[in-house]
Amino acid sequence: MTLDRRRLADHAAGWGFAAPAVVLIGVFGLVPVVWSFVLSFQHTDLTSPGTFAGGANYAKLVADPLFWDAARRTLVYVALFVPVTLALALPIAVMLNQRIRGVVLYRLAVSVPLVTSTVATGIMFSWLANPQFGLVNAALDAVGLPKQGFFADPGQALFAVVAMTVWGWLGFAVIIYLAALQNVPKDLIEASSLDGCGRARSFWHVELPLVSPATGFLLVWLTINGLQLFDAVYVTTKGGPLRATTVLVYHLYNEAFVSFDGGYAAAIGCAVFVLIAAFTLLQLRFNRRSHYEVR
């Protein structure tokens, strides 16, 4: 009797505590996922009730050259953004992990982009990369190179976006690596140096494997964020010039809020979702295989 009553009290207490968050997340996080899937089978402008479209939106997706161009650009962007960020972040984190004078200031300088909003970053980089009087062109000019268009040049705009977002995410990646490096037990490094390992070798064989969980996390995190690239493009190039920076989510935005084809936008959204899920699962699998742990 008392046991049953206590269990009942547990159910009530559990839901009493969890319900507000669960209901909010369910309504605003879970219901829209299903709804979005439904939308992708409708013709809708998102304002008036939609009509059933069958697979028309997905047929359009397969046949839409703009979609495939956007997908290709997104993959090019991710293939540059993620490795470049990681390749810069790890050596910087290793340097900032040394006990040298002024390291606090260096850390501050590197982590400043963390609190700089994408809009502010976009405005700053638009000026720095300005084709007429930007600072970057002044630097090129000083060493005798011709001025470049950067965001204004269809052949360079995507790379300018890569550079800008690497600046924006570098601090985050460095902090994650620093935290991982600081967790590497000092005696392991000492032991390896007693065994005759040089600094470089002990880094390669001891520290690098031990920070691989951080690498794995960053790989997933940066890829997911890279596949969802939108803000940085919106505030610098608006998808241009000549669609050179129209990535998947920008294409989605255009379809939903410029062409008012909500059903097709939802179908693009579902494609992005599948892409993200596939990448995440792939990387998680790979991670598990190359996972080291110290106890």
Place this chain on the structure above:
Amino acid sequence: MRRPSALHLVLLPLSAVMVTPLVWMILVSVSTQQESRRFPPGLPSGIEWENYLAAMRDAPLGSWLVNSFVVSAVCVAGNLLLCSLAGYAFARIRFLGGRVAFFLMLATLMVPFQIVMLPLLIMMRSLGLVDTLGALIAPNLATAFGVFLMRQFFTTLPRELEEAARIDGASRLRTLLQVLLPLMRPTLATLAVLTFLQTWNDFLWPLIVVQSPDTMTVQLGLQSFQGAHTTNWPKLMAATVLSQLPVLLVFFFAQRFFVRSVAAAGIK
């Protein structure tokens, strides 16, 4: 044995590159129009405060900052309260459907926002919340990430802590508030920092759900200001500096704290 390290040769230029955008933003913001359009660019000859006055005259920066602050503050408060309660329940109470609810909630972490935003817009429209701060607050009041973070925290605490209080007859809520709350501070701080950064810097959702200048957050407002003043760089930069000031100030005074929060969220 501390000798000057050769690392400075790398770190000094690197730091310069990292802070150049910010430093140059400040320099342009106090330049005259002519100075901002010379090539090669140089240092301003004086300080042109007029840019700041003009920016404040033309952009309702005050109300944008207030909007951003209200949205962020309410979302931080909501997350701290609701995620703690739910995280505690999922970690400590065995209740009907609890595991299923937790699993479903975790699943939403995988979902990109672009999937959610189209139906969310339709929902906000039928709730009559479009173009209000409510539309910016409601979807961010409790987050799956926050519940997960708090649950992970509660599972690391020894059960004996609360059992003693429970045996003494304290209710669950009282135990949570009086026994566990003091221990939760670092985790709550992490959640607060991350929620604040996320809502303060959010752009896509405000872009599609807010139209009128009075309801804009500072990011959205700044972007609309950029669209309208592409030729007046000093004024645009002054507005950008003003928009970044609150967060930059907080960051400089609480840098360690920020960094620890970000690192904690990444590693857990």
